[in-house]
Amino acid sequence: MLKIKGLTVETAGKKVLENVDLEIPEGEVHVLFGPNGSGKTSLIMSILGFPNYRVVSGEILFKGVNITSMPIDERVELGIGVAFQNPPAIRGVKLGDILNRLTEGEVDAWKLAESVNLPTEFLRRDLNLGFSGGELKRSEILQVLAQEPGLAIFDEPDSGVDVENLEIVGKAINSFLDGRSGLLITHLGHILRYIEADEAHVLINGSIACSGKPIKILSQIMKEGYRWCERCPEARKPR
């Protein structure tokens, strides 16, 4: 489904990703771990093709198509959907209007909102304006559910979400990802309690340091922190 080969990316003159290889086969859900500033969000922006993230070398293939220099909306059209970590607020643009456009009126946006426990009054509110951290996450997840992408990417869907809602959104994401491809970025791994993932990768300083079973990697990180990855001989192998 998604194949990233030797991707090096710069933003604002600074290298944020270096020689990243990542493959998500169809129907698999992968997890991306990494400390703050390791390049997780940069990787998503690069997959989406945000113009301020410049690909220096390497390529991104999606469904076998080289999308490395494709505009954002065309990538989305092909089937990439992202729930952002820090989405901008847009005055006067109502969440409900966006949902109606995404579902083309075929899905009941109100029901969808209930599935992520977002009160339906939010559909009449300005997009992301004055939303709390947890509300932002739920609104983002809701929009991706409405988009129904072939590859759904969730950037830290668990940060700022309270325990009760964590279970609700975790289950909503899990049932949505059933049979789909997904990439889940998480800092602390809380959401993995509810989501079945096939493989995990650790991003350190803009490079994939290691990959393996999500539970195993998470428990190592929980035990020793990301220092464990930095010490890992595999990670220090020359590429």
Place this chain on the structure above:
Amino acid sequence: MPRSKEAALRAKERSSKLGPDLDVESFSRDARPWAPCPISGLPEDILRQALSVGVRVDEGKRAGTYFQMDHSVVFQGVQRALEGKTEIMSTQEALQKYGWVGDYWWKIIDVNQDKYTTLAELKWDQGYFIRIFEGQKVDLPLQACLFISKDNLNQNVHNLIVAEPNSEVQIITGCTIHPDVKRGLHVGITEFFVKEGAKLTFTMVHNWAQDFDVRPRTAALLEDNATFVNNYVCLKPVKSLQMYPVAYCKGDNSRARFNAIFYGAGNSYLDIGSKVILQGAGSRGEVIARALASDSAQIYARGLLVGEHEDSKAHLECRGLLLSDDASIHAIPELVARVKGTELSHEAAVGKIAGDQIRYLMARGFSEEEAQSLIVRGFMDASILGLPDALESEIKKIIDITAKRIL
């Protein structure tokens, strides 16, 4: 000679402190008279223009109507069921009918403020008088249309609105011109008196032409527990438009709110602001402006809040969206505290469409053009006007037409 005329003469040459100076003599005073007729009897092209500023022919949707063509009143009246609750007529007729109307005339606007107030006094062409009787709540909006059908005409109206104690009403006023009119000058004096406990929501929609000049002069006086909401929408090009309406929150717990959405296109010069003077205990004010500038339009978006009572509070919010490198938006928010305890605040933001907003919407599958269009439409959000649903959706339609044209 009446005193107001004498005073007006003294300001005959007085330019306005704001906006380009106009040679008022260069406009024609020669208007043909229009005979009274039902609105539906007016020509199709006139009705289409009127609708573009929210003035409807289907009178069932309106509590009452005043329609002025050039210098003539063609229609005035309220639905029969509402007689005794509200009335609408020309100010000339009102001054003749009620002696007390004279007490409100030039009461809160200085007749010798500038050459435009002078013009309105010395060459006065009617205008509407609206009165909502004490304790009456009128559910349907009242409407007024000030129409100019002849090129290069000067129209000077003086309007008077009195919301009697504990009354409640919505008024929509549309000012516009025939599509053949290119040049002209509209001067509109409007004095509002919102009595104790009354609630008045006034929405004005302007639709002019690229060579047309406009000088409204507006003031409102609020008594105890009175609420005044003044909405302004201007979405078509104009040569120059300068106005700085003021609300005096004189009464205790009085509330004034100004909302404005205006779009400057072509070479438009817009100098638009709102003032709230907080004089009563517990008085509150709010000013919200959304300014869009494209082509080589110049916009001045002003706001002035004056706190004269210790227990008073007001906020000013001005947002400007620049759609062209040749256009400019100058936001001038001013706060004046005259006593301690008054709380005044403002926020102003002027800039281009934010790149992160466009990219975000593109990540939802919208094209770049669709994303821009959504953001611009959102910027002109009619819901800031705080209107009832039916009226809001009418205004929204008017805005949507403009948004489509811009993009």
